[in-house]
Amino acid sequence: MKINFKKTYKFAIKSALFISLFAAGFAVIMVSLFFGSKGNDLLLFGFVCLFIIYLFSFLVLQYRVERFIYRRVKKIYDDVSLLESSSFINQPITTDMETLTREVKKFATDKKLEIEMLQVREEYRREFLGNVSHELKTPLFTVQGYLSTLIDGAMDDKTVRKKYLKRAEKGVERLIYIVEDLDMITKLESGDLNLEFSEFDIVELVQNVFDLLEMKADKKKITLAFENYHIQPILVHGDKDKIQQVVENLIVNSIKYGKEGGLTEVAIVNLTKKKVLVRITDNGEGIEKQNIPRLFERFYRVNKSGSRAEGGSGLGLAIVKHIIEAHKEKIYVESEFGIGSEFSFTIEKARLRKPELNLEQIYNKSLSINKLNKK
Incomplete structure (x- = not known):
C-alpha cells in the first residue's frame, strides 16, 4: 500500500x-x-x-x-x-512531528490495551479448558473404573454387577448433565437459543420448584417457604421454562450451601409498575467478598471440594446470568460470610388486558342500558 x-x-x-x-x-x-x-x-x-x-x-x-x-x-x-x-x-x-507523536502514542496505547485484553482472554481460555477437562475427567474415570472392574471378573457376581452398573450409570448421567449445560450456555452466549415468551404466574412457578426440590431439601432438613404466606398470584412476561430453570438453580444452590436445619425463603416484590423482583434468601454459610465478583463465571466454585461432592456442573450461576440477561433483566447478589446470601432478579410484569365480553355478556349489558334509559 x-x-x-x-x-x-x-x-x-x-x-x-x-x-x-x-x-x-x-x-x-x-x-x-x-x-x-x-x-x-x-x-x-x-x-x-x-x-x-x-x-x-x-x-x-x-x-x-x-x-x-x-x-x-x-x-x-x-x-x-x-x-x-x-x-x-x-x-x-x-x-508534523507533534501530530505524528500524538498518533503514535495513541496507536501504542491502543495496542497495549489490545494485548492486555488478549492476555486476559488467553488466561480465561486456559482456565476454562482446565475446568472443562477436570469436570469431564472425574465422571469418565469413575465410569471407566467400574466397567474395568466388571470386565476383569466382577461380572459373575450379580450383586456387584448391579451395584457397579448403577454407579456407572450415575457417572454417565453426570456427563450428560455437564454436556447439556455446556450446550445451553454456548447457545445463550451466541444468541442461538430462542426464548418463548408467554404470561404465567410466578408464584405458582416457585411453588412448583419447591415441590420438585422438597426431597433434596429434606435431606438437609432445610425449609423452603415464601416470605409472605398469603402471597397472591402475580402474572409476569417471560420464557416460563427458562425462568423456572433460573429459580431452580438458585434454590438448588441455597440448599447445597445451606446449613442443616436452615431456611430458604422466596419473596416476590412489586418493584415498579412494570417490574417484579424475585428474591431467594438463605441463612447458609454465605460468600466471602473476594468471591462475589466471580460467582457467575463458568465452572467457578467458591468451595471447590464441597461443591463437587454435592454434584452439579459448575455452570448453574453462569446459565442463570445469561438467561436473565437474555430477558434484558438484571440479577443481583448480596452475601455476608457466615450469615447467608440473597440472590435476586427482575422480571417484567404481564401487561394488563381488558377482559373480552362474549355475546351473552354484550346482550345483557345492552339490556341493562336500555332499562336505565327507559327510567
Whole structure:
C-alpha cells in the first residue's frame, strides 16, 4: 500500500522567516557600512534580499524537511506496522512531528490495551479448558473404573454387577448433565437459543420448584417457604421454562450451601409498575467478598471440594446470568460470610388486558342500558 503523506508548511514558514530576516538585515548593515548606501536604494535592496532569501530558504527547508521526515517516519510506520492499523489506512500520514507523536502514542496505547485484553482472554481460555477437562475427567474415570472392574471378573457376581452398573450409570448421567449445560450456555452466549415468551404466574412457578426440590431439601432438613404466606398470584412476561430453570438453580444452590436445619425463603416484590423482583434468601454459610465478583463465571466454585461432592456442573450461576440477561433483566447478589446470601432478579410484569365480553355478556349489558334509559 502506498503511503500518502500530508504536507505541513508551518515549520518551513517560520524557519525561513527567521533566516531571511536575519540574512536581509545583516546584508543591509554590511552594504550601508562598506558602500555607504542610504535611503530608498538601501530599503529596496533590503526588501529584495528579504524576498529572495525567504523564498530560497522556504523551498530548501520544506524540501529537506519533507525528505528527512519522510524517510524516518516511513521507517517508524513500517516498524510498528501502522499500515495495518485501521485508524491510519484511510487518511494521509502527516509529517508534523507533534501530530505524528500524538498518533503514535495513541496507536501504542491502543495496542497495549489490545494485548492486555488478549492476555486476559488467553488466561480465561486456559482456565476454562482446565475446568472443562477436570469436570469431564472425574465422571469418565469413575465410569471407566467400574466397567474395568466388571470386565476383569466382577461380572459373575450379580450383586456387584448391579451395584457397579448403577454407579456407572450415575457417572454417565453426570456427563450428560455437564454436556447439556455446556450446550445451553454456548447457545445463550451466541444468541442461538430462542426464548418463548408467554404470561404465567410466578408464584405458582416457585411453588412448583419447591415441590420438585422438597426431597433434596429434606435431606438437609432445610425449609423452603415464601416470605409472605398469603402471597397472591402475580402474572409476569417471560420464557416460563427458562425462568423456572433460573429459580431452580438458585434454590438448588441455597440448599447445597445451606446449613442443616436452615431456611430458604422466596419473596416476590412489586418493584415498579412494570417490574417484579424475585428474591431467594438463605441463612447458609454465605460468600466471602473476594468471591462475589466471580460467582457467575463458568465452572467457578467458591468451595471447590464441597461443591463437587454435592454434584452439579459448575455452570448453574453462569446459565442463570445469561438467561436473565437474555430477558434484558438484571440479577443481583448480596452475601455476608457466615450469615447467608440473597440472590435476586427482575422480571417484567404481564401487561394488563381488558377482559373480552362474549355475546351473552354484550346482550345483557345492552339490556341493562336500555332499562336505565327507559327510567
